[in-house]
Amino acid sequence: MSQHRHPGVPGRAGAVPALPDLPEATVARLPEYLRALHNLADAGHETVSSEGLAGAAGVNSAKLRKDLSHLGSYGTRGVGYDVALLIDQIEFVLGLTQRRAVALVGVGNLGHALAGYAGFAGRGFRIAALFDADTSRVGEMINGLVVRHVDELPRVAAEEAISIGVIATPAPAAQAVAEQLVAVGVTSILNFAPCVLSVPDGVDVRKVDLAIELQILSFHEHRKASLTALPATGGSALTALPGGLTTPDTQEAIGT
């Protein structure tokens, strides 16, 4: 399907066999594996079986093995995976060997919280700059960083190598901010504003909408409620709901 399989790109290819193009579903799970692996490493484990790691990451062990097999063979049959080696591999594939600089635009309610979130630092990211369009907010210090006006974005982007832009503005401002980010060369955007962004080809957008998450849960709540009102399908148990609500599947399918 894809014809880029050159083992020796002149630039800087060590023994690493260049990026295999992973299925998107696998990519979405790798960070979860990585987090679980860090936990295991902190707990002193040197190796872990696919079963063990799958349990810690909340997935099926066959799925985990297949996911990892896409990275290459980094396990030992009969033993398991070397925790430290696997961490290095996943971090490399995810591009986390460099600490990526994140620019956050919009320091309102949510943006403020994101700017102060300590979890990013430990997972490969560094909030490099804060921006807002509201001049009354410009100059404010948050977590050791000064809030700048969004018009300064080009200048700041020239100094710092911004890798990812995070949009935490109100919805009406988001599209314009996205265009400004793209204009200074940002090709990855995480959008918290409840709206669709239109961006050129080659720019990746991921969206997180808190209300949507709640609405999806609301649907399942609604469905569960309407099922309990139905005549029993033969079961009398009060521990489990009637119907095909299998939760290992649910936790899986829904958590994605």
Next chain:
Amino acid sequence: MSQHRHPGVPGRAGAVPALPDLPEATVARLPEYLRALHNLADAGHETVSSEGLAGAAGVNSAKLRKDLSHLGSYGTRGVGYDVALLIDQIEFVLGLTQRRAVALVGVGNLGHALAGYAGFAGRGFRIAALFDADTSRVGEMINGLVVRHVDELPRVAAEEAISIGVIATPAPAAQAVAEQLVAVGVTSILNFAPCVLSVPDGVDVRKVDLAIELQILSFHEHRKASLTALPATGGSALTALPGGLTTPDTQEAIGT
């Protein structure tokens, strides 16, 4: 496939043909359609074509039609969909006709922002109570709500009909909080803590992990960077990257 197709459940079934069980992928998109429809309604549109709505929601029009067809036939051929009617239908299916009460546990950095987020109110939810385990935080007022100790959860749950629990605690506390929520009858949980929750069957968990979103973007960033180092596939354009990075697809696949 499913044998619950009773048109007249005694309780309160009007002409509504009871909940069809929708594909999970469809459920995940309905909230996006709903938001787009509200925008259209505010802009004065009475009807909208599948093409128009699909554009506003950022999806393929065929997919949108198939999604909506699962709800029943609420469009008119040659005309389109009645905006107001479709809003009602989707809100019903998602269980948003009642304003659902949300309990938020953990008023740290992120929890604080969530408690103050105005976006919930307009989209079918009401933050009914705030909890924290830190006694020094108990009593604090946020957005008109008092923070209570998490041990009061049973009492409060008895008064308010809590529909959804939101966990915004540090990871080590999340599992215990989840168990407390389940114990008081909560069957839908939105988890912001970076850890896997284990819950009984019949309880739905959705997870939002900000660092994971960034790491997924990081992967694509890494991949794009390694692609630009490859010999050109024949293209000379500097507007588009080489390789098969089709963005309509990306925005779609990634945004889920």
Next chain:
DNA sequence: AGGCGCTTGTGAAGACGTGCACAAATCGCG
């Protein structure tokens, strides 16, 4: 009334993701 243009709803095909089940590989022990 009839025809024409437009839009929905859907059958079918293909792409994608999942999970089982097992062969291949490795370690440790006798």
Next chain:
DNA sequence: CGCGATTTGTGCACGTCTTCACAAGCGCCT
């Protein structure tokens, strides 16, 4: 050195999701 226990890596079958392409239906205009 060989054998059994263990665990990875993967072929295969199945289910879900997406997309195309088109028939069926609706309204409008003549």
